[in-house]
Amino acid sequence: MADLILTPNLDNADDFYAGLLAAHDGLDKSASDALNARLVLVLANHIGDSDVLNQAVEAAALRET
């Protein structure tokens, strides 16, 4: 089973975070929520592996697996 990476793995954490905030600039709450929902789906498809995705859902729910 593939393992979800839960140690630092971003090429450039600060740049990513700034980019994520920038994507939300000027959006109202519902547009921001929609953007986040689309982002989750885009990332999920990139990962693809259902074991990893299940672990990611657990991690996001702040549950230990």
Next chain:
Amino acid sequence: MNKIFEVPLYAYERSPDQDAAIAIRHKVIVVGAGPVGLVTAIDLAQQGVPVVVLDDNDKVSFGSRAICFSQRTLDIADRLGAGSPMVDKGVQWNVGKVYFDNRQVYEFNLQPDTGYANPAFINLQQYYFENALVDRVRQLQASGAPIEIRGRNKVEAIGTHDTHVVLEVETPEGPYNVEAEWLIACDGASSPTRRMLGLDFDGRVFEDNFLIADVVMEADFPTERWFWFDPPFNRGQSALLHKQPDNVWRIDLQLGWDIDKEREKRPENVIPRLKAMLGEDVDFDLEWVSIYTFQCRRMERFRYGRVLFAGDSAHQVSPFGAMGANTGIQDADNLCWKLKLVLDGKAPEILLDSYSRERVQAADENIAKSSRSTDFITPKSQMSRLLRDAVLDLSEHFEFARPLVNSGRLSTPCTYQGSSLSSADALNGPDITRPGSACPDAPLGNEFLLPKLAGKFTLLTIDADAPEWIEEDGVEATRLALTVKDDLTLELKRRYLGDAAGAVYLIRPDQHVAARRDSYEENAFRQAIRRATGKE
């Protein structure tokens, strides 16, 4: 001109049973002459089992109702000698369009998968489907088969006993009593049989209403399936447009739960809705309008002593995915060969409990699929709607999101995973033909595989040896010897061998795989036959 569903096809006629001093006992009585009841009766009659069908009506289904029939259903109809008129009359479509809000988000073209005798599905009004089955009943009768349909025979009371059931039947000429060794209730979602026996029908409730309208349009609409999420003409709800034969179009408009059904059904309310959808300038005639309510539920078991339930009487799902009639026909397919063996004394009665187990498994699969479709079509929370809309928005731009769009998953045959009738897999072969699977078709030159597997136990050998015939405790299996060279397209190899050099399959009369091995081993296959007939 009269519609086919306005003409009595099995008008009431007095039966000698009505004048018998003592109630006549039949082998099998089927209640309900819908698609499932007719298929059940034909299947039994073809195997020489005398069968009487009682129906409270005398016509085929009023209005179109079920309109989408799957490949598995057509394969079964072929086995019953009724498939080709259905395929000839039915409409096949390949292009589907998905709309969200006021725009088309994508279009798909279902490239037909090759190497099957039948299409993946056809659209056909239920009355044509039933009509083809009634024609087949008449053919069987002409050749002397023991099959009878009694119109306007309404079952009013049922008495159950260990060895038979007693029915009180109302007719235009008064009531009579009749008995059956076995009763098969195919009397629909509101099954009077189920109610008279006081049996449960529970499940997760999805309360929703659909306005179903069949319109006749001369307009040059393409033969496509159009599905709308949240369109301007039906805000917050869904809509579906689907082609049927004779320029009839099925329109499904989701209405939600809190509506006034009688009001919504009136033409003065229906027509403006349809005009908003089709365009003001499109001419159409309303052929049939109904409001459909569904729940996702099933009976706890499909066998209660001598009474067996099949089709909607046993399970009910949403209309999305065309799982109702198709699943019911597979119930009949599963049940009839088992009942035949039990009636002939070649299998124990407990074989019929496997009917219940296997078809409960199929019903649960459908309920799960249907629940997921319903959750997508009708989001139950703010977040569920947000994610649903995100999928639809992404599907307009990116292919990856399109498999997530769920406007109904088409009926597919259930693989009886873990069935007590299946033997452990002993072939390193393809997953789609593991024990429990419905055999996929494969081309054999100008012919196809499935018709050669019909209605009996078969030892299918592909580049492997086996005796031409074996009998185990009264149950026979006959060999069908093939080689991969019989199919130059290599679908037979892909579907049945994979990387294996050869294989021997034991196939049940309903074309499901009971066992498979890389070579013939007598004890293993004798044991497999025993297992498949409820003896181990």
